[in-house]
Amino acid sequence: MGDMTTEGASISAGIDLSQFYQVFFEEAGENLDNMEQLLLNVNVEAADDEELNAIFRCAHSIKGGAATFGFSDVAELTHQMETLLDKLRRHELQPNAAMVDVLLQSGDALRAQLGRHQGSGAAPVDTTELLTRIKAFVEGGAAPAAAAPAPAPVSAPAPAPAAVTTGTRLLELQVGPLADMSLADNLVELFKEITDLGTIEPLDAGQGSDGMRRFKVLTSSTDNDLLDLFTFHVAREQVKLMPLGPGFGFHEGAPGAPPAEPPSNDPGYGFFDNAPGVPAGVAPAVEAEVKPAAAIVPARPATPAKTEAKPAGGGMDQTTLRVSIEKVDQLINLVGELVITQAMLAQNSRELDPALYQQLTSGLADLERNTRDLQESVMSIRMIPMSTVFNRFPRMLRDLAAKLGKKVELVTQGEATELDKSLVEKITDPLTHLVRNSCDHGIEMPEDRLARGKPEQGTITLVASHQGGSIVIEVRDDGRGLNRDKLIKKAREKGIDAPDTMTDAECWNLIFAPGFSTADVVTDVSGRGVGMDVVKKNITSLGGTVEIDSAEGYGMKVSVRLPLTLAIMDGMSVGVGDECYILPLSSVVESFQVQADTIKTVAGSGRVVEVRDEYMPVIEMEKVFDVPRFDFEHVSSIMVVVEAEGGRVALLVDELLGQQQVVVKNLEANYRKVNDVSGATIMGDGRVALILDVGSLVRRSRH
Amino acid sequence: MEASNVPALRQQGAVTAPSAGPKSGEYLTFRLGSEEYGIDILKVQEIRSYEAPTRIANAPDFIKGVVNLRGVIVPIVDLRLKLGCPSAEYNSFTVVIVLNVKNRVVGAVVDSVSDVLELSRDAIKPAPELSTSSVDTSFITGIGSVADRMLILMDIEGLMSSAEMGLMDAAVAA
Numbered sequence: 001m002g003d004m005t006t007e008g009a010s011i012s013a014g015i016d017l018s019q020f021y022q023v024f025f026e027e028a029g030e031n032l033d034n035m036e037q038l039l040l041n042v043n044v045e046a047a048d049d050e051e052l053n054a055i056f057r058c059a060h061s062i063k064g065g066a067a068t069f070g071f072s073d074v075a076e077l078t079h080q081m082e083t084l085l086d087k088l089r090r091h092e093l094q095p096n097a098a099m100v101d102v103l104l105q106s107g108d109a110l111r112a113q114l115g116r117h118q119g120s121g122a123a124p125v126d127t128t129e130l131l132t133r134i135k136a137f138v139e140g141g142a143a144p145a146a147a148a149p150a151p152a153p154v155s156a157p158a159p160a161p162a163a164v165t166t167g168t169r170l171l172e173l174q175v176g177p178l179a180d181m182s183l184a185d186n187l188v189e190l191f192k193e194i195t196d197l198g199t200i201e202p203l204d205a206g207q208g209s210d211g212m213r214r215f216k217v218l219t220s221s222t223d224n225d226l227l228d229l230f231t232f233h234v235a236r237e238q239v240k241l242m243p244l245g246p247g248f249g250f251h252e253g254a255p256g257a258p259p260a261e262p263p264s265n266d267p268g269y270g271f272f273d274n275a276p277g278v279p280a281g282v283a284p285a286v287e288a289e290v291k292p293a294a295a296i297v298p299a300r301p302a303t304p305a306k307t308e309a310k311p312a313g314g315g316m317d318q319t320t321l322r323v324s325i326e327k328v329d330q331l332i333n334l335v336g337e338l339v340i341t342q343a344m345l346a347q348n349s350r351e352l353d354p355a356l357y358q359q360l361t362s363g364l365a366d367l368e369r370n371t372r373d374l375q376e377s378v379m380s381i382r383m384i385p386m387s388t389v390f391n392r393f394p395r396m397l398r399d400l401a402a403k404l405g406k407k408v409e410l411v412t413q414g415e416a417t418e419l420d421k422s423l424v425e426k427i428t429d430p431l432t433h434l435v436r437n438s439c440d441h442g443i444e445m446p447e448d449r450l451a452r453g454k455p456e457q458g459t460i461t462l463v464a465s466h467q468g469g470s471i472v473i474e475v476r477d478d479g480r481g482l483n484r485d486k487l488i489k490k491a492r493e494k495g496i497d498a499p500d501t502m503t504d505a506e507c508w509n510l511i512f513a514p515g516f517s518t519a520d521v522v523t524d525v526s527g528r529g530v531g532m533d534v535v536k537k538n539i540t541s542l543g544g545t546v547e548i549d550s551a552e553g554y555g556m557k558v559s560v561r562l563p564l565t566l567a568i569m570d571g572m573s574v575g576v577g578d579e580c581y582i583l584p585l586s587s588v589v590e591s592f593q594v595q596a597d598t599i600k601t602v603a604g605s606g607r608v609v610e611v612r613d614e615y616m617p618v619i620e621m622e623k624v625f626d627v628p629r630f631d632f633e634h635v636s637s638i639m640v641v642v643e644a645e646g647g648r649v650a651l652l653v654d655e656l657l658g659q660q661q662v663v664v665k666n667l668e669a670n671y672r673k674v675n676d677v678s679g680a681t682i683m684g685d686g687r688v689a690l691i692l693d694v695g696s697l698v699r700r701s702r703h
Numbered sequence: 704m705e706a707s708n709v710p711a712l713r714q715q716g717a718v719t720a721p722s723a724g725p726k727s728g729e730y731l732t733f734r735l736g737s738e739e740y741g742i743d744i745l746k747v748q749e750i751r752s753y754e755a756p757t758r759i760a761n762a763p764d765f766i767k768g769v770v771n772l773r774g775v776i777v778p779i780v781d782l783r784l785k786l787g788c789p790s791a792e793y794n795s796f797t798v799v800i801v802l803n804v805k806n807r808v809v810g811a812v813v814d815s816v817s818d819v820l821e822l823s824r825d826a827i828k829p830a831p832e833l834s835t836s837s838v839d840t841s842f843i844t845g846i847g848s849v850a851d852r853m854l855i856l857m858d859i860e861g862l863m864s865s866a867e868m869g870l871m872d873a874a875v876a877a
Contacts, residue, residue: 333774627760670775670807671759671778680769688768689757
């Protein structure tokens, strides 16, 4: 570690590093998330160079930071990951699923390690096994767990040494004796200029007593290439390359390793000093000139100071900023106040003569626009897209499916649906439960699926959308669905009253009973029956509902409907009398102008309108909301067709005022539930407008 | 209501019931018509001028609607209508006392706010037993007398969270 923290040490001399810890942790967390995402997307058969490079950069940034701050365990693990990734991106190794697994697990371990450094109090993470596995891959893909293709077999004698470019090697470079010590520094410059060459760092204090300079070199180039390059600065005879010693302990005393030769006799190739695992039969074949089978030198002990090449603060272009939620709320309220003040100014300036106060009015116009923009931007801060929840599922499903031996594909829709941060946090756990359930209980084994004529790969679909003043999140799978008879039987075993006459919906709801599980076998994934009732309880506590739909053999759909507490919604504002109401745009189907005579009555009271050969119930907004009228001659003539819960109604309004994004506020926070209203919002002028509950209006028409 | 009023009034009327009696302390006084009321200053969040609220359909007439108070939707109750004042006009003197009761924010419309008075225990007299009244008097906790003024001291929290006010769902008010 000592040499890795050179930079950190120099900083810490003057500055208290701990003030940057938080930045590092956040940055590292982002890098880890990013890396995981990238790893999941890697196509092992045809890995994209850009992707591999991106993954490498993530690992590298974490390593740099960890080394700077002295988190040696994190640095060591990332270093090994980096070594493997480096080989992958250089196409020296062919990526395979087992490698991706190891890298993902390493990511988890890193997270745990970082958590520990952040003071989570967790036990130290044992990464020995991971390190061993990564090393096994690095050495040629011969991981014990996975029969990975090994393009650089350990035992290959590599008869054409010049072609050997496999692997990163750690070498000791001796230069000298030199008349002018600074000549050696040119070599360091060389490494800086040719970034692909590797890294170099001095092993001594820069001044050998015998006129020799020693460097530690981590490179993937052959000795010949290196020597050729060095001759630009130093005579070839003055350069010696040899593997760096202390790291190769694990093959020490390998049978058949020839006795050590004194390095001084050999022109620079003290290769057999430590005999790193070269099989006995191969060793004698080795000729001088260039060291063969360079790939077998594991890079494990290397602790190169890559931090020098790319400083630890690799995440300077950080794209997010963490702010406490109170600050955001305060900002939202202040902007609200500003909007009101601005509206007031606009109102008061209306009587002024624009010719006389031209500058003032144009200033006020600017103020109005800026205020609006500011309000919009501020409002969007609290909103985070559903993708933040959805993104955690691909990884989870991948692991889960692998564990269960199933093939599952995850499809997500509506990731852009924005939801208040607090709500997002609370629905993550219930959703995770549902997805696990779908994978464990819903999706069949590949052979069962084939036998049923389904594609081998099951599909789990996650959909988020705004619907009728709620957010609906659906978890669908195309698995075996629920078995009605089995459910009823189980329910009776549990002593639940379950008559045969139950409707399907009632029957599906049985799975929400505490302790209810239809799994024949309890697995460690699910089946203990603690799942669905907890899911239901959690969602109910958020004021939401859960509905199940299922068809045996075809799959199952769980719809979670959550009320909007503070979600941004696209709204359509409509005017009725002097009042303004908001309709969720997602439920608006169309709007049109009607002639009074096209509205017909049914049974004397119910009114319907004909829309393209379809008769639709009419709801007169001014009656429902008891809107006061001052101009009694006015006749509403605009119809807005809205759809919810499978039904359509036509709302009769006076005018369409516009469309805008509105922030849904809860009326119940300080008041109570109001019929046909799902919430309220604050309009641009600071006034409150009520948001209609289209579902309730549709239900109203049915009665 | 009548039946439940009587025992409530008796209890509050009894001088010996220390918990039910009004506390000494600072009171915000305001006018409703010709009457002057006092409420615990600690329940008052702020005082604002009246602005037309957004009407809520099918709500009782004393609930004028909701307004936006710095991003918070706040219901507005006209105390004059609630307490049966003969007239309730909205002019430039009409003010809204924004109250914080039971962790909720509620605005109360009054004719005017007078001042803040410090009332000692001696200055607070028990509420008289009003027998038949259409006005809800169960939330009158005492009468404060300062010089020649008579202040009707009111348990504003109890009033605002009462079921008949209909401001809160039953679970919250309980």
